[in-house]
Amino acid sequence: MEKASKRVALPCWVVVFVFGLMLASFALSIMATWQVVNLRAEASRLSNGLARLNSDEEDIAVERERLKRELVEVRRLERTLNQLVIKAKEAEGRVPRAAKQCRCRRGRRGPRGPQGPRGKRGAKGERGEPCKHQQNDAILREFSSQTNMSPSLAHIEGYGEEIKPKSVHHITNWKTSLITGKMRFIREGVLLVGTSGYYWVYSQMYYYDSMTRYMSHDVYINEESKLRSISAVPKGPFRKFNTNFNGGVFFLEAGDRISIRVPFSRYLFMYSNTSYFGAILLFPATSATTTTSNRPIRPTQSRQK
8 A cells, every 4th residue: 555655845935934044144154254364464464563563573682782883983083083183283283393393404593793882881879778777777776875885676577467375375476576785585475584674574465355254464474474464355246366475674694584474364465566475674784783672763653446
């Protein structure tokens, strides 16, 4: 018994749908293949660009090194050029001198020519001032001729401008202004008596101090203070300038030492016309005065100027 074959008939819309689905799948596969091809081409292009960049970086580095070497070479050439310019200038300066110098051997010196005529006598100059030392010597000689006495005196002046003495300082900033007879002045700031007799001893000092209460200086004969001048310093912020003077008559023996010491003041001004001391022989020693003590006869009171 033959079996009858059964056919299933699909609706038309299903067939159309399946056929459309197949077409869509085919189109999508074509598009995917196209995208893959494009992506591969883009990847290849990017890789080539990256390779070119790497090559460019290497070229840039090589070019940078080349430029550095060229810059070093240019600087070296500039230094060489400057040195050549300096040498050229030096050579320009030497060429005229070398041209003036004669390289030939110098000949013998010729004979001396005749002496020329004597010139006219010049005008007489003005008469100068007389020497102070000659004037002093003339005065002293006249004094000696009139009194039959050999004058012995000394005047010592300060020098060095401002000084800062220490406590009880022995002043040594002195220079000799006038000294006669047997008086001697030694560098330690000491006036040495040469003739025994009565002397007028005097001194003056120029002070400045705004911190201490007193300003003072002493005249020492040997190691004993014989004259002292003291002045008070008023309190205040202003500078205190002052001069103190003292003097007296003493019997001094040959070899006695006169010096100035300062116990208080912080600043002294050793100008020749403000700080000075000295001694003048009034009467030389006689047999009647050899037993006289070393006390002052009529000392002057210290006064503040």
